[in-house]
Amino acid sequence: MVAHMKQLEEYINVGTKRMRCGYTTGTCAAAAARAAAELLLCGELVPAVTVSTPAGIDVIVEVEEHDSGNGWAQCAVQKDSGDDPDVTNGALVYARVEFCDKPGITIDGGVGVGRVTREGLDQPVGAAAINSTPRRMIAEQVENVLEEAPAFEKGLLVTISIPAGVELAAKTFNPRLGIEGGISVLGTGGIVRPMSEDALISSIELEMKTLRARGVVDLLVVPGNYGRDFACGQLELDMDQAVSCSNYFGATLDAAVVLGFERVLIVGHIGKMAKVAGGIMNTHSRVADCRVEVLAANAALVGASQEVVASIMEAATTDAALDALIECGLADATMASLMERLADKLAHRSGAVQVEAIVFSNVHGVLGKTPGADELAEVFASS
Numbered sequence: 001m002v003a004h005m006k007q008l009e010e011y012i013n014v015g016t017k018r019m020r021c022g023y024t025t026g027t028c029a030a031a032a033a034r035a036a037a038e039l040l041l042c043g044e045l046v047p048a049v050t051v052s053t054p055a056g057i058d059v060i061v062e063v064e065e066h067d068s069g070n071g072w073a074q075c076a077v078q079k080d081s082g083d084d085p086d087v088t089n090g091a092l093v094y095a096r097v098e099f100c101d102k103p104g105i106t107i108d109g110g111v112g113v114g115r116v117t118r119e120g121l122d123q124p125v126g127a128a129a130i131n132s133t134p135r136r137m138i139a140e141q142v143e144n145v146l147e148e149a150p151a152f153e154k155g156l157l158v159t160i161s162i163p164a165g166v167e168l169a170a171k172t173f174n175p176r177l178g179i180e181g182g183i184s185v186l187g188t189g190g191i192v193r194p195m196s197e198d199a200l201i202s203s204i205e206l207e208m209k210t211l212r213a214r215g216v217v218d219l220l221v222v223p224g225n226y227g228r229d230f231a232c233g234q235l236e237l238d239m240d241q242a243v244s245c246s247n248y249f250g251a252t253l254d255a256a257v258v259l260g261f262e263r264v265l266i267v268g269h270i271g272k273m274a275k276v277a278g279g280i281m282n283t284h285s286r287v288a289d290c291r292v293e294v295l296a297a298n299a300a301l302v303g304a305s306q307e308v309v310a311s312i313m314e315a316a317t318t319d320a321a322l323d324a325l326i327e328c329g330l331a332d333a334t335m336a337s338l339m340e341r342l343a344d345k346l347a348h349r350s351g352a353v354q355v356e357a358i359v360f361s362n363v364h365g366v367l368g369k370t371p372g373a374d375e376l377a378e379v380f381a382s383s
Contacts, residue, residue, distance in 0.1 A: 007020065007080060007082075008020065008021055008022060008023055008059055008060075008080055008082060010057055010082075010191070012193060012194065019082070019083040019084075019194035020082040020083045020194065021057075021082045021083075021191050021192060021193055021194065022079075022080045022081040022082030022083075022084055022086070022089070022191070022192035022194075023051075023053070023059050023061070023079075023080055023082075023187075023190060023191055023192060024134070024186055024187025024189075024190055024191065024192055025079060025088055025091075025093060025134070025162070025183070025184075025185045025186055025187060026130075026131065026133055026134030026137055026138075026185055026186055026187035026190060027051055027053055027059055027061070027134075027137065027187060027190040027191070028061065028077050028078075028079050028093035029093055029095060029130070029134055029137070029138055029160045029185050030051050030134065030137035030138045030140070030141045030190075031049050031051045031059070031061035031077045031141070032063075032075050032076055032077045032093050032094060032095035032160070033095040033097060033138045033141050033142055033158050033160070034049045034051065034141035034142065034144070034145060035049050035063045035066070035075035035077070035095070036066075036073045036074055036075040036095045036096060036097040036158075037073075037097045037141070037142045037145040037146075037149075037156070037158075038145055039066060039068055039073035039075060039097075040068065040071075040072065040073035040097050040098070040099075041097075041145055041146065041149035041150070041152075042145065042148065042149050045063075045066055046063060047062065047063055048060050048061060048062045048063060049061055049063070049141075051137070051141065051190070053137075053189060053190025053191055054133060054137075054188065054189050054190050055189035055190050055191040057190070057191055059190070059191075061077045062077065062078075063075050063076070063077060064076050064077055064078050064092065065092065065094075071098055071099045072096060072097065072098035072099070073096070073097055073098075074094060074095065074096040074097075075094070075095060076092045076093060076094040076095075077092070077093055078090060078091070078092055078093070079091045079092075079093060081192050082192055082193075082194055083194040084192045084193070084194040086192060087168050087171045087172065088162075088164075088165075088168060088183065091162055091164040091165070091168065092162070092163065092164065093160065093161075093162050093185075094110070094160070094161040094162070094163070095138075095158055095159070095160055095161075096110070096158070096159045096161070097142065097156055097157070097158050098156070098157050098159075099152070099154040099155070099156065099157075100154060100155050100156065100157040101154060101155065102155045102157070103155045104155050104156075105139050105142050105143070105155065105156050105158060106155065106156070106157045106158065107128075107130060107135050107138055107139065107158045107160070108128050108157065108158070108159050108160075109128025109129065109130055109159065109160055109161070109182070109185070110159045110160060110161030111161045111162070111163050111165075111166065111182070112161055112162035112163045112164060112165025112166050112168075112169075112181075112182040112183065113128050113129060113130065113160055113161060113162055113165060113181075113182045113183065113184075113185060114128070114129040114165070114169060114174055114179035114180055114181050114182040114183055114184055115127070115128060115129065115179065115180055115181050115182075116128075116129055116178065116179055117178045117179070117180050118177070118178025118314075118315075118316035118320075119316065119320060120315065120316045120317040120319055120320035120323075121177065121178065121179070121316055121317065128160070128185075129174070129179045129182070129183070129184040129185065130160060130184070130185040131184065131185060131186050131187070131188075133187060133188050133190075134185045134186065134187055137190065138158055138160070142156060142158060160185060162182065162183060162185075165182035165183040166181065166182055168182075168183050169181070169182050169183050172285075173285050173289055176289070177316045177317075178316040197248075200246055200248065201248055201251045204243060204244070204245055204246070204248060204251070204252055204255065205251075205255045205259075207243045208243055208252075208255050208256065208259055208261075209259060211241060211243070212259045212260065212261065216241050216261075217260070217261055217262040217263070218241060218261070218262060218263045218264075218265070218376070218379050218380070219241060219242075219243065219256060219261045219263070219264045219265070220237060220239065220241050220242040220243070220264075220265050220267070220380050221242070221243055221244075221245050221249075221252060221264055221265065221266045221267070222242055222243075222244055222245070222266075222267050222268070223244065223245055223246060223247065223249075223266075223268050223269065223272050223283070224244055224246060226269045226362065227244075227267045227268050227269060228242070228244065230267060230269075230360050230362070231267040231358075231380075234360070234365070234366075235267065235358070235377065236381065236382045237267070237377065237380040237381060237382060238380050238381065238382045241380065242380075247272070247282055247283040247284040247287075248281075248282060249266075249272075249276050249281045249282070249283065249349075250281025250282060250349060251281075251282075253281075253346070253349045253350045253353070253355065254349075256350065256353050256355075257350060257351055257352070257353050261353055262353065262354065263353070263354045263355075263356070263376055263379075264350065264353060264354070264355045264356070265355075265356050265357070265358070265373065265376045265377060265379075265380065266346070266355065266356070266357040266358070267357075267358045267360070268357065268358075268359060268360075269318075269359075269360060269361065269362070270291075270318045270319075270322070270359055270360065270361050270367055271291055271317075271318045273342060273357060273359045274290070274291040274294045274295055274318060274338065275288065275289070275290055275291060275294070276342060276345060276346070276357075277294055277298075277338050277341045277342040277345060278290040278293070278294040278341075278345075279345050281349060291318050291321075292312055292313055292314075292315050292318070292321055293313070294338070294341075295312050295318065295321045295322075295325075295334065295338070296309045296312040296313050296321075298334045298337040298338045298341065299312055299325060299330055299334045301337050302330055302333040302334055302336075302337050303330065303333075304325075304328065304330050304334070305328070308324060308325070308328050308330070311324045312324050312325070318361065319361055319362075319363045319364070322361060322363070322364055322367070326364075331367075335359070335367045335368035336368065338359075338368060339357075339359070339368040339369065339370055342357055342359070342368075342370060343356075343357070343370040343371065346370070354372065354376075355370075356369070356370045356371075356372045356373040356376045357369070357370045357373060358370075358373050358377065
């Protein structure tokens with residue numbers, strides 16, 4: 001058992017709370033790979049390494065364990081999730097770096113890192129579930145060591161292992177997504193930003209109160225970066241009257257009613273909006289996941305065969321489910337059915353406040369709209 005762990009002293013304000021950030025499994029993997037490469041190529045055992053994350057924050061990560069032999073070295077660091085309730089917090093992330101005959105840097109997964117078994121995920125079928133950004137971070141850290149190391153002719157194999165990942169995977173949706181044998185190595189920004197539910201909801205409500213104080217009565221709601229980018233970039237909407245609701249659709253609509261907003265337009269990705277259409281008003285994966293079930297049910301309603309419904313139920317992502325619908329020619333009809341259910345669930349939650357929605361996919365663009373969405377979108381159109 002590791003006795004201590006150096007904390008990342010990076011904080012953000014979430015609502016009225018000051019919460020400490022952590023770093024992702026991807027950052028841990030990159031740090032462990034850097035330390036192992038230093039040990040193998042330079043013969044230097046470093047007590048800690050510094051990793052520059054895509055978020056622009058430099059993270060100092062202590063090396064907790066190390067070992068080496070003929071042509072290989074291995075180091076481990078400990079995952080620090082900060083104040084976020086992440087199941088991987090405290091897990092040891094190992095990187096083994098060894099010489100191999102294949103030129104360049106090869107990255108693979110070992111014990112506790114899952115394997116991709118379905119199409120549609122970040123990595124191809126058969127690959128270790130180490131996503132693109134962590135792979136790039138790992139490669140960059142090893143390349144940095146190579147610049148200072150003595151020249152050699154062989155390639156390097158970097159194997160990332162998370163022994164606790166075998167057990168932790170059961171607490172995630174990985175098996176259902178088609179990632180088997182362990183957890184994923186994730187992190188687009190390299191930093192874990194805390195998600196206290198009460199604090200986040202308070203922060204959303206405070207932002208909404210500020211807009212109402214300005215006299216705003218029509219509210220644009222986006223769940224997160226995907227929705228914001230699509231609303232701004234593809235739909236060309238003005239984000240001046242927008243709030244990000246994260247996963248808290250129900251709490252946001254409740255606040256809209258209490259604060260006296262008259263109309264709300266939601267621009268959301270199909271992955272979240274399918275859940276809302278199924279009556280799930282907190283869309284965090286820890287709470288519920290009914291995406292493919294909702295899509296399959298609506299497809300069946302418009303005449304999809306049992307074979308098509310089964311393929312949707314087996315889809316690892318909503319985009320993969322959409323591909324099945326497009327192939328059989330039922331995508332538009334299924335989305336129309338889904339929009340009816342979505343409009344009904346939103347109206348039931350919001351009462352007198354008019355709520356419309358535009359649903360999209362990053363791959364397929366706009367998928368569907370509730371009846372009054374186009375008219376309301378004109379209110380937010382950029383001038």
